[in-house]
Amino acid sequence: QSVLTQPPSASGTPGQRVIISCSGSSSNIGRNYLYWYQQLPGTAPKLLIYRNNQRPSGVPDRFSGSKSGTSTSLVISELRSEDEADYYCSTWDDSLTAWVFGGGTKLAVL
Amino acid sequence: EVQLVESGGGVLQPGGSLRLSCAASGFTFGDYAMHWVRQAPGKGLEWVSFITGDGRDTYYADSVKGRFTVSRDNSKNSLYLQMNSLRLEDTALYYCTKETQTTGFDHWGQGTLVSVSS
Numbered sequence: 001q002s003v004l005t006q007p008p009s010a011s012g013t014p015g016q017r018v019i020i021s022c023s024g025s026s027s028n029i030g031r032n033y034l035y036w037y038q039q040l041p042g043t044a045p046k047l048l049i050y051r052n053n054q055r056p057s058g059v060p061d062r063f064s065g066s067k068s069g070t071s072t073s074l075v076i077s078e079l080r081s082e083d084e085a086d087y088y089c090s091t092w093d094d095s096l097t098a099w100v101f102g103g104g105t106k107l108a109v110l
Numbered sequence: 111e112v113q114l115v116e117s118g119g120g121v122l123q124p125g126g127s128l129r130l131s132c133a134a135s136g137f138t139f140g141d142y143a144m145h146w147v148r149q150a151p152g153k154g155l156e157w158v159s160f161i162t163g164d165g166r167d168t169y170y171a172d173s174v175k176g177r178f179t180v181s182r183d184n185s186k187n188s189l190y191l192q193m194n195s196l197r198l199e200d201t202a203l204y205y206c207t208k209e210t211q212t213t214g215f216d217h218w219g220q221g222t223l224v225s226v227s228s
Contacts, residue, residue: 002154035214037155044205044218045147045155056213088155090214098171099145104154 003028004089004102011108012079020074020105022089028100030070032092036063039086039104048087049074076107084109112136112217114206119222126196130222132189132206140164140184143209146191148202149221156202159191160209174200196226 005023012018022034036049047056049065052072064075076083089102118130132144145160159170159180168180179192189206203221210216 033214037215039155044220045215046218047214047216050213050216054213056216086154090155090157096172097169099157099160101147101155101157 002103003093003096003100004091006087006089006102006105008103009106009108011110012076013110014079014081016079017075017077018079018107020076020087020107021071022073022102023071024091024100025070027095028070028091028093029067029072031094034065034067034072035090036065036074037088037090039088041085045088079109081109083107112208114208114217114219116204116206116219116222119204119224121225121227122196124197124226124228126226127192127194128196128224130191130193130204130206130224132219134187134189134206134208137208139182139187143211144182144189145207145209145215146180146189147205147207147215147218148200148224149205150199150202153202158204161189193224196224198226198228200224201226 033051037045038048039045052067053065062077087105093100113135115133143162146158148156161168161180165182177195181190205221206219207215208217
């Protein structure tokens with residue numbers, strides 16, 4: 001069981017908006033920045049969102065993040081076929097003194 | 111260009127030991143904390159360990175505490191993970207990642223595969 005909870009799967013059609021949630025607790029999301037990573041099939045993870053809602057250079061503005069209390073969301077607008085990947089949320093947990101990841105959400109573009 | 115290249119993976123029996131290495135280039139290695147993250151076949155990401163830039167502080171996941179030791183040699187731009195008392199459940203692709211305080215794990219290697227099998 002992961003400390004951060006994500007839905008195992010999500011799906012959408014090209015052009016749609018998809019939201020992936022990630023929930024935690026006061027010791028992790030509630031106190032620390034949240035990060036999102038994208039893992040395309042057969043590749044290493046890639047940083048997608050940092051500090052809750054910031055995008056590294058090169059990440060399209062179709063990707064956005066938000067945080068409220070102990071929950072956070074990744075929003076992918078104008079879904080494209082190349083967005084089909086696994087998405088992971090991650091943050092530091094003050095109680096565990098450890099970094100934690102969500103279980104991952106597999107996004108299918110139908 | 112930042113590059114992280116892991117090596118040292120292999121196939122071994124339960125109870126065995128292995129040392130993973132990560133060769134870094136393209137940045138001032140000693141200025142950054144470095145992490146190991148693993149991914150079991152078909153599973154999600156699991157954080158394993160990290161070491162501060164100066165090597166003074168280390169942290170471990172409970173699943174590896176007491177068995178794994180992270181270290182670094184800033185003169186060689188290298189990160190290491192000494193893995194002892196390996197278990198079947200340690201089978202995974204092990205990634206080396208660079209942490210930037212402001213942006214998280216901003217660069218990842220391609221991983222090295224560790225397979226523990228009886």
